[in-house]
Amino acid sequence: MASDHVNQTMRTEMSRVKGLGAAKSGTEHFWQHRITAIANIPLAIAFIAIVISLQGKSREAVLHTLSQPLVAILMLLFVCSGLFHMRLGMQVIIEDYVHGEATKIAALIANTFFAILVGVMCVYALLRIGFGAI
């Protein structure tokens, strides 16, 4: 009977319907990690191929390639999707291995700051080159 089920659990009906669990965020982290992973498959290949092909080239050649719209857009897409994915992945590693509450929170904040720092560095550089502001 349904009433028996209600009596046997500490969880409220509302908590069961919301399905957010103990961490209060449900499966959001999991899904974001998977969706960015799928996006990263083609984008990472394009990104690394572009970076390798620019090795040893003159500054003019590098700026010329990076200011091509297709190249710039692919690079920017990878930076956004890749760094979002990277932050989620490092969050899991921190939660697995860092057990002190204060250290863990500090590490999680540092992780977010690092991902945003690297992201802004890349986006700023790519946009500046892409818009020909050099």
Added chain:
Amino acid sequence: MRYLLSWNGYKEEMMTDIKAPAARPMAPRPLSPHLEIYRVTWTMAMSIFHRITGSALYVGTLMIAAWLVAAASGRSSFETAQWAMGSLLGQLVLFGYTWALLHHMLGGVRHLIWDSGTGYERSTRMNLARFTFIGSVSLTIVVWAIALYLR
């Protein structure tokens, strides 16, 4: 979703067998077995590689970001960055970065297959893990060959 192969899933499974001591002084609690207990298998090694390559990419991406900022900054900073990346050490790091990226990518594909609820048979998961390693090494060489050919 099943996490049969994750360390935490395994540890949680082990923990359910441990009874909490009833109002007694804390005796040394049994700990779940860790890495050194197990025989090394392909799936275990590739699970660890997935984390290591992920962490390496975390640091390595900063290097590429610095190279991009140098390109956007000016001639002298770009030439310094291009020289550093073009040195033997720089090229080795970039080659390693490529392998880490492609290995992490194929490992991710393996996880997506498992997320769909398939590929859990012993032979399948061992073959998937072998494919991750062999595939990433081959793909790294192919990507570098194409990129070097195109330039």
